Amino acid sequence: MERIKNIFRLIHLVVWILFGLLVALQLSSEGDIHWLSTGAGFIATGLYVFYCHFYLLTHTAGPGKRRRYLLGLLAIVLTGPGPFLLLYHKPLDTFGQWRSYYCMHLISTAIFLGLSWLARVTENLVLNTLRKEQLEKQAAEAELTYLKAQINPHFLFNTLNNIHTLVYKQAPAAPAAVLQLASLMRYMIYESNAATVPLTRELDYLQDYVNLQQLRYKSSPVVDLRITGDPAAGYIAPLLFVHLLENAYKHSPARLAAGDLKVRVDLQGNVLTFSVQNPIGNKPATPLDEPGGIGLPNVRKRLALLYPGQHTLTIHPTAATFTATLTVHGVQPPPHATTPHLRHH
Template structure:
C-alpha cells in the first residue's frame, strides 16, 4: 500500500513539473517579459485549488455536507488570489485586480477543482482495489492455513493408532515405526510450511508413509509406485496427495495382495499427473467417513491453489476405486536437494 502511495506522489511531481514547463514555454513563445512571476502565480493558484480540494475530499466523509460546501466555497473564492498577487499588473488598479481575479476564477479554478476531484476518485479507486486484493489474498491464505492445519491431526491420529498396535504387540518393528513417523513429522512441521515444495520431496514424503504402513504387512510391498518424468524441477503445494494414499489404505480390503494399490506420478512438461487405484473393501461404501475431512479438504485446497489449472476425477469400477488428478501450467523451478535428518 505504501508503495502505491509513493507512486502517486511521483506521478503528482512529474505532472506538476510538466505543467510548469508548458507554462514557461508558452510565455516564452509569447515573449512575455514577466514570465517568471506569471509562472509562479499560475502554479501557486492551481496547486492551491487542487490540493485544498484534494485533501478536503479525503476528510469530507467525516464532515457534514454543509461544512464541505462551505469550505469548498472558501477555496473557490480565495483560489485566484496567488495569481493576482504574483502578476505584475495585479494591483495596478482596481479594474486590473478585478479582471485578473475574475479571469482566474472562471478558468483555472473550475478546471483544477474538477481535476482534484478526479485525482481523488482515481486514487481511492486504486487504493481500494489494492486493499481488496490484499484482503482477499489474506483470506485465501488464512483458509489454506486452516485447511492445512486439519491435515496434521487427521493423519497423526491414524498413524499413532498403527504405532500403538505395534508397541502393544511388542513388535520388533516398533522403533523403526517411530523413526519413520519422526521423518514424516519433520517434513510436515518444517518443510510443508512453504507455499510450494519440490515435487520429489512430496514423493519422498509419500514413500516414507508407504514404508510406515508397510510395517503392518509381512508380504511383499502392497503399493506399486511408478514415477515418470523429471520430478526435481517441478514445484507444487505441499501435502496434496497424502489423503488419496491414506484413503487407498483405509478403504481397501484388510488382506491386500502385493502391488494391490497402484500409485503413479508422472510429469509431462509442465503438467503433473497423479493417479492412484485401489481395491474396494467392505468398509468402502463411502470414501469419506462421517465427519471426515480428507477428500473435501483436498478439493477445497485445489480450488484455492489451482482454480483454473486442475482436474480431479474419481471412478469406481470392477471393484476398484481410481483417483486421477492433473495439475497443469506448473512453474519449473530449480531446487537444491538437501539431506534430511531421520529420512530413510
C-alpha cells in the same frame, strides 16, 4: 501499499514539473517580459487549489462529512485565485481590476478542482483494488492453511500406538518408524509453508506416510508405488496428494494384500499425473465424503485456489475399485526460481 503511494507521489512531482515547464515556455514565447511572475502565480494557484481539494477529499470521505466538505470546497473556491493575485506583477488599483482578474481565475480554479477530484478518485480506485486483492489473497492463504492442516488425526494416533507397540516389543523397525514420523511432522509443520516444493520432497513425504501406514499390515507392502518421468524436474504445492491416498486407505477393506493400493506418479514435461486406486470390497463407493477426512469438496476447493484452470480431478468408481486421478499443469519451476528448498534428512 506504501510503495504504490510513493509511485503516485512521483507521478504528481513529474506532472507538475512538466506543467510548469509548459507554462513557462508558453508565456516566454509570447514575449511577456513578466512571464516569470505570471507563470509563478498561475502555478501557485494550481498547486494551492489542487492540493487543498485533494486533502479535503481525503479527509472528508465517508458518511456524515458532507457539510464539512461543502464548507471546505466553498473556502477553496473563494480563495483559489489568491496566489495569482498576490504574485501578479501589476498592481490592481481598482475594484474592477480585482474583480476582472478574480473572475478570470475562477475558471482555472474550477479546472484544478476537477483535476484534483480525478486524481483522488483514480488513486482511491487503484489503492482499494490493491487492498481488495491483498485481502482476497490473505483469505485464500488462510483457507489453504486450514485445508492443508486437515490431516486425519486418527492417522497420527494410530501411528503413535503402532510405534509404541514396536518399542514395547523392541522391534528393529521402531527407530526407523520414529525417524519417519519425525520427518513427516517436520515436513507438515515447517517445509510445507512454501508455495511449492520439489516434487522429490513431496514424494519422500508420501513414502514416509506409506511406510507408517504399513505398520498396520502384516503382509508385504500394500502400496504399489510407481514413478515415471524425472521427479527432480517438477515443483508442486505441498501436501497435495496425501488426502487422496489417506482416503484410499480409509475406504479399502480392513485386510489388504500386497500391492492392493496402486499409486502412479507420472511427470511428462510440465504435466504431472497422480492416480491412486483402491479396492472397495463390501464398502459402499463413497470415498472422500465421510467424516474424518478432508472430503472431496475441500480437495477440489484447494486445487481451485492453487491451480485455477490448470488441473483436472477425475473420479472413476467401478464395482471392485475406486480410482482418483489428478492432473496438474505447470509443475516446472519458472526460470528465476533458483532458491534452494529444504531437503529431507
